[in-house]
Amino acid sequence: xxxxxxxxxxxxxxxxxxxxxxxxxxxxxxxxxxxxxxxxxxxxxxxxxxxxxxxxxxxxxxxxxxxxxxxxxxxxxxxxxxxxxxxxxxxxxxxxxxxxxxxxxxxxxxxxxxxxxxxxxxxxxxxxxxxxxxxxxxxxxx
Amino acid sequence: xxxxxxxxxxxxxxxxxxxxxxxxxxxxxxxxxxxxxxxxxxxxxxxxxxxxxxxxxxxxxxxxxxxxxxxxxxxxxxxxxxxxxxxxxxxxxxxxxxxxxxxxxxxxxxxxxxxxxxxxxxxxxxxxxxxxxxxxxxxxxxxxxxxxxxxxxxxxxxxxxxxxxxxxxxxxxxxxxxxxxxxxxxxxxxxxxxxxxxxxxxxxxxxxxxxxxxxxxxxxxxxxxxxxxxxxxxxxxxxxxxxxxxxxxxxxxxxxxxxxxxxxxxxxxxxxxxxxxxxxxxxxxxxxxxxxxxxxxxxxxxxxxxxxxxxxxxxxxxxxxxxxxxxxxxxxxxxxxxxxxxxxxxxxxxxxxxxxxxxxxxxxxxxxxxxxxxxxxxxxxxxxxxxxxxxxxxxxxxxxxxxxxxxxxxxxxxxxxxxxxxxxxxxxxxxx
Numbered sequence: 001x002x003x004x005x006x007x008x009x010x011x012x013x014x015x016x017x018x019x020x021x022x023x024x025x026x027x028x029x030x031x032x033x034x035x036x037x038x039x040x041x042x043x044x045x046x047x048x049x050x051x052x053x054x055x056x057x058x059x060x061x062x063x064x065x066x067x068x069x070x071x072x073x074x075x076x077x078x079x080x081x082x083x084x085x086x087x088x089x090x091x092x093x094x095x096x097x098x099x100x101x102x103x104x105x106x107x108x109x110x111x112x113x114x115x116x117x118x119x120x121x122x123x124x125x126x127x128x129x130x131x132x133x134x135x136x137x138x139x140x141x142x
Numbered sequence: 143x144x145x146x147x148x149x150x151x152x153x154x155x156x157x158x159x160x161x162x163x164x165x166x167x168x169x170x171x172x173x174x175x176x177x178x179x180x181x182x183x184x185x186x187x188x189x190x191x192x193x194x195x196x197x198x199x200x201x202x203x204x205x206x207x208x209x210x211x212x213x214x215x216x217x218x219x220x221x222x223x224x225x226x227x228x229x230x231x232x233x234x235x236x237x238x239x240x241x242x243x244x245x246x247x248x249x250x251x252x253x254x255x256x257x258x259x260x261x262x263x264x265x266x267x268x269x270x271x272x273x274x275x276x277x278x279x280x281x282x283x284x285x286x287x288x289x290x291x292x293x294x295x296x297x298x299x300x301x302x303x304x305x306x307x308x309x310x311x312x313x314x315x316x317x318x319x320x321x322x323x324x325x326x327x328x329x330x331x332x333x334x335x336x337x338x339x340x341x342x343x344x345x346x347x348x349x350x351x352x353x354x355x356x357x358x359x360x361x362x363x364x365x366x367x368x369x370x371x372x373x374x375x376x377x378x379x380x381x382x383x384x385x386x387x388x389x390x391x392x393x394x395x396x397x398x399x400x401x402x403x404x405x406x407x408x409x410x411x412x413x414x415x416x417x418x419x420x421x422x423x424x425x426x427x428x429x430x431x432x433x434x435x436x437x438x439x440x441x442x443x444x445x446x447x448x449x450x451x452x453x454x455x456x457x458x459x460x461x462x463x464x465x466x467x468x469x470x471x472x473x474x475x476x477x478x479x480x481x482x483x484x485x486x487x488x489x490x491x492x493x494x495x496x497x498x499x500x501x502x503x504x505x506x507x508x509x510x511x512x513x514x515x516x517x518x519x520x521x522x523x524x525x526x527x528x529x530x531x532x533x534x535x536x537x538x539x540x541x542x543x544x545x546x547x548x549x550x551x552x553x554x555x556x557x558x559x560x561x562x563x564x565x566x567x568x569x570x571x572x573x574x
Contacts, residue, residue, distance in 0.1 A: 042457050044367070044369065044371075045370065051248055052248065100248070102187065106365050107364075107366055107454045107455060107456065108453065109366075109421070
């Protein structure tokens with residue numbers, strides 16, 4: 001009697017992809033925290049920090065997006081959690097870009113929109129990381 | 143196919159630009175005089191920008207009214223900003239560019255790069271040049287360096303035999319004898335001036351008619367406090383400096399960037415042109431011409447044009463807002479007034495009573511404003527009526543910018559001296 005063995009294709013996150021994805025979380029989280037600090041202190045230095053932290057998040061987030069999109073080459077990945085992951089990374093990056101433009105406004109002109117966007121982007125980064133790491137094992141491609 | 147693609151692109155561009163830039167119209171509301179129309183503040187995701195696109199003058203000249211002529215009397219200067227006509231007719235030119243405020247945000251790098259395309263690439267002269275027309279034929283055949291190794295000199299004033307120069311970090315003094323073409327040596331420091339950061343670095347200067355006091359215009363250290371409140375200590379003010387001792391006090395405050403000061407002839411009244419804040423839309427906030435009243439607070443940063451609160455400033459100060467006074471005369475938003483001087487009868491009947499104002503021109507506006515010298519007519523010692531174009535053509539119909547007028551000085555012999563810090567030229571306008 002033959003035993004039916006279900007072959008599960010283990011697609012895994014490439015280590016570089018994993019590194020880039022992981023890096024977005026602390027950067028966007030720190031953006032949010034610095035914005036909150038400005039909101040409660042009016043100390044202008046707290047708006048300079050998030051401007052740069054957000055740029056850092058966009059840099060790593062942009063490369064993450066590139067890897068995530070390249071992953072769509074594999075037909076097995078074009079569904080379910082992976083697709084949701086790609087869309088989350090895309091939304092994170094687009095909103096993060098708008099947040100950069102908002103943060104370029106002078107002084108309190110960036111508020112409260114800057115803080116609201118930072119909350120959303122940080123949340124998206126966290127959920128994207130969760131999905132990315134749980135739906136795909138770390139290892140090699142994509 | 144192609145046209146379909148093009149129109150699709152056009153729609154996309156239109157949609158994007160509508161999204162990015164608040165949909166305001168640039169068309170100018172009535173923004174001259176004592177009661178300018180002030181629209182609601184607006185700012186899209188990107189500030190509206192239109193940076194000057196410089197090109198040489200070639201055979202072209204700035205345009206002056208019928209009955210007047212204009213000639214370049216000095217070229218190849220090193221960023222001329224302000225001029226002073228000496229009693230013997232010689233002209234001193236302050237050349238230099240200061241600033242160098244640290245770039246703190248990603249925006250500072252991008253905006254700094256874009257704006258630098260609209261200015262000269264010549265290095266700061268840090269000197270005073272002297273121009274002389276010995277035979278009075280209107281050609282300034284002699285051009286020499288009067289003093290050098292200064293630090294971004296800007297404001298100039300002569301009191302008796304003392305020549306005062308406002309560097310970006312100190313008010314200094316030279317001895318001056320009529321006819322002198324070269325300073326005797328390095329200057330004496332009268333007082334240090336606020337120079338930390340120097341976001342707005344120009345130090346405007348005027349001497350009281352009796353020569354006892356000097357008035358120094360000190361610009362703010364930011365557009366609207368984005369470098370922090372602490373950076374604004376002793377900024378956006380006019381100082382009154384005792385010419386003998388160098389002791390100073392704040393004469394007036396809340397003047398964002400008082401770029402030129404002058405005394406009204408036959409009075410003790412100080413006047414200033416002031417550059418107001420950016421990024422509130424194409425028609426906010428009007429730059430202005432005002433008499434500077436002792437002890438008055440003109441609003442910056444908490445409010446503009448009197449008591450219109452600027453919500454970008456935190457913490458707010460409603461007591462200061464309540465104390466803010468309105469300036470006398472709006473010149474228009476973003477025109478960037480950098481020069482002011484009272485006229486003389488020798489300038490011709492139409493332009494005898496009033497002030498000339500040099501407007502370097504806008505960046506924070508899709509449809510440019512300024513880029514000309516205007517005449518604001520006075521009656522009974524007060525501004526009366528709309529400004530009249532006096533020198534135009536700095537920005538051509540081709541969209542190219544050939545010059546940017548800054549300091550203006552009336553030569554009592556009947557000439558207007560205009561410094562142009564883009565083409566590094568001194569222009570002289572005379573009635574024919």
